[in-house]
Amino acid sequence: MSPKITTELLKQLRQVMKNPKYVQEPVQAYIVPSGDAHQSEYIAPCDCRRAFISGFDGSAGTAIVTEQHAAMWTDGRYFLQAAHQMDNNWTLMKMGLKDTPTQEDWLVSVLPEGSKVGVDPFIIPADQWKRMSKALRSAGHDLVPVKENLIDTIWTDCPQRPCKPLIMLDLSYTGVSWRDKITALRSKMAERKVMWFVVTALDEVAWLFNLRGSDVEYNPVFFAYAVIGMNTIRLFIDGDRMMDPAVREHLQLDSTLEPEFKIQVMPYGSILSELQAVGAGLSPKEKVWLSDKASYALTEAIPKAYRYLTPYTPICIAKAVKNASETEGMRRAHVPKGTVTEIIAADKAEEFRSQQKDFVELSFATISSTGPNGAIIHYKPVPETNRTLSVNEIYLLDSGAQYKDGTTDVTRTMHFGTPSAYEKECFTYVLKGHIAVSAAIFPNGTKGHLLDSFARSALWDCGLDYLHGTGHGVGSFLNVHEGPCGISYKTFADEPLEAGMIVSDEPGYYEDGSFGIRIENVVLVIPAETKYNFKNRGSLTFEPLTLVPIQTKMIDVNLLTQKECNWVNDYHQKCREVVGAELERQGRHEALRWLIRETEPLVRVQ
């Protein structure tokens, strides 16, 4: 991986920062956030502005360019990758380390008095705007919205915004019709006394209308907004997608139906002016509900007194709790599926996945890494770094796919020769952490961040750790990362876990320059039976949906307790039963023999 040379680009950007064609007054700093206008985690190529200006293309990072400096904030998953991808015009700001300044503090320390800091108001979430604007103002600077995106002005070969055909999901996949979802949403709106709800997150639009798309790689979503009133539905979407008779049928666009379920289709680009019109026409007490992560531009369209902002929308929360059809789909999606370089192995994994029923696309770029590449947490093999798999190095494969019945995400770490005692020791601590979360029993209403330390305890005991969260919410044929729940030491605003939610359980250990280990299952939150029942609260635990053997060769059995040993054996027994039966049905005898071999029970020598 050689860094992107950005000297010329930065020079151009610094010019437009002073160009009256784009800015009312020159800006002394320009912020390039990670996201798109929907605050998506994964974004379309046309929105990869931060990667364009810096070369760093990880999923999280914010660039700030001033007259003199260019700095990039990212988190522990990306320290190595960002350092490799950026040239020395850039300073890497390692978030989470004690001495790293916040963006605000850094700006205050480098800017001349009374500076203007510019940002695209469509890209920055309202809550971030507020925090940053306040911090800058108290130091005598100003955060200003720059309507034209300054990166776009210098990005001469910027790709077009995608506009791919839609996929309709029927009731057998979704369990609930879009009309019933709208009705449920309106009753939440009535509860909070709001008249309008603005849907800004792409996966929330997709979920609400039981539609999927492929505008963003790995995420089955499409560019759209929606504005739901108590009696109106407006869908903002581009292209001739609404000409497709099947889509028109699905959305009942040509039926005569109750006016409150009649969808008005409008151009994607008209959201701001329509929302401003809504904002201008509000009578007192008519509130408009937005996520506090909605863009500053859309939030400002509604006068402050009329805004009702929450960190999680009712759609986000409803979507996280999977219904019976969705849970059943997720279970099905996890049953099979499916020497060499990292890339060939990754391609092979995709090939196997694509042969499965209901396959749509991958759910993220496959991480296929061997030896030292494994320590780059979000590594994606490219020709310059491609290493040959060997019998001397640990191999890590993190792969997932979108199926019409669900979304998968699994990581396994393997050795094709003889692992060292140290590699086995580290693997076993990671496994102990994985089991501690997977087998945890906890009260109903517990927030996921309270389980994070369970995953680390065995590593901590030996002075080890990993610099990423333990788990993320998983969508149902939707984004592989979704809120509002998760398992992380960082997430304090997570919503309590409840039965039906789906998260990943993926502790790891990474040794820079040597190897990476991660063991990841997708797990479903289910009720737990306990001996007692304090305050009648009920208890929860997890059921693994992922059924892929964990390589026993990597386990130092004597570091496991008997309980942990039983967990592995029970898990492997279930893999044999469920996956074995399916392999037998498909007549895949070689795979079946491999499965039996890989799921031999562990025996602990006392």
Place this chain on the structure above:
Amino acid sequence: MSPKITTELLKQLRQVMKNPKYVQEPVQAYIVPSGDAHQSEYIAPCDCRRAFISGFDGSAGTAIVTEQHAAMWTDGRYFLQAAHQMDNNWTLMKMGLKDTPTQEDWLVSVLPEGSKVGVDPFIIPADQWKRMSKALRSAGHDLVPVKENLIDTIWTDCPQRPCKPLIMLDLSYTGVSWRDKITALRSKMAERKVMWFVVTALDEVAWLFNLRGSDVEYNPVFFAYAVIGMNTIRLFIDGDRMMDPAVREHLQLDSTLEPEFKIQVMPYGSILSELQAVGAGLSPKEKVWLSDKASYALTEAIPKAYRYLTPYTPICIAKAVKNASETEGMRRAHVPKGTVTEIIAADKAEEFRSQQKDFVELSFATISSTGPNGAIIHYKPVPETNRTLSVNEIYLLDSGAQYKDGTTDVTRTMHFGTPSAYEKECFTYVLKGHIAVSAAIFPNGTKGHLLDSFARSALWDCGLDYLHGTGHGVGSFLNVHEGPCGISYKTFADEPLEAGMIVSDEPGYYEDGSFGIRIENVVLVIPAETKYNFKNRGSLTFEPLTLVPIQTKMIDVNLLTQKECNWVNDYHQKCREVVGAELERQGRHEALRWLIRETEPLVRVQ
């Protein structure tokens, strides 16, 4: 415990809420917060306004009285106690339960349109004012400051504000002189570019000047404020305490010394006008540093643009990390000290404690409870509830004291007969949680709230839990509860743990109407030796400072792992060595025989 009859008092309060002598316009609701003007947890009798109006005298709770309603918000520790102490004029709002409205939501639901909500601006912290004012404003109401405290106007026999003599601590106790503390504070101020620092918390004033007092029961503090400039020191304190030659000598009031260490003594009541004068005389860029928990009245004295607010002050953070003299003192304070009703047992505990060297007073009201009283988490025995200890019931004793060399806080749960299998089972789960925290190894910089679930895991496995945090910071001859660190699922704003901090480790289990169990040690954060050292971060663990046997009769040994069993045996061995030696030196042979008997090693039958 019979409830306080409050019908007449509420009638009087509702009258003054409309009396133009006290309020510019009538207020439709009046908030009575828990604290005093310093946001102290424990308060002087003259500040117990919420207890006066409602009868509920727990350490946490907020009362709100409207024309029609009277409601009390408190947390899980106090549900039972508040229900017992309040008459049916009052509605108990159980914080932490899902369906309990916030104070703001409740006010909005019960108030007529355009209401005024009054509160004493000296009592409400600025951050609470801001949150509540915003929520009320967005619903069309107003939060208004009522200068005269309305409870005081109807509290005819309100006690006087205490003004007791001061205790001076020399270097052998504090390790650092007050002059050096001021110098360190000024360098923190320079770092943040602030010119003034306002000390509002009583324990911060006491710590800064190496003084102690006894104005508030159990907390060795005195009523005072301080305003530290880069070249000036102002101490706001009442009474003739500053006439004491020893105090004058300690503070060098009569010495000719550098002007920047010259202390100006001013009346306690003049803080607001002095601060307003400071606020009026600020030049641009001269910031004033206040805690965001400082009162609204004092915060408002500084124009908004000049305020620098932080959740934890530099004094709070410096105070939490104990130096060598303080740590040594805490160790000494925990070595000895020291049938029957609950009250006699509590008095006896105080008597034993008071015989120890450097004893000053208790650090909180002794909790001495037997049988069902044990389930009232912050129970304090009074004649109406006083139960006789028996051989059939579990006895819980939570007691602590202030010594000149440190502050102690210990809970032990005992049975004087034969505990039932269920009682032993619950006790053993609590013990497992206590050990899991005490023996935990975790990276430097870990926040305490990430350890909270370790204390609950064994209880959760069986469907049990407890409705309070696991630990609080402990002062050094200061408040027994202090920030900025702690171990709780609730505290997200806690500062990272570092070596030298002192916290309690006190999981419990409470069965309403039957019994209460809690096992509490005070523990010191110390560096841990680990096999590896990830990213050179270093690891931490805890050393118990409390050395009191844990009743082995209550332990079901077969529920312990061998590691847990070893922990108990090692702990008891240390009790024998350290406390045994001291008992021998004091010639207390009976106590020594008891100690030996109670610390017999556990043997696990496999």
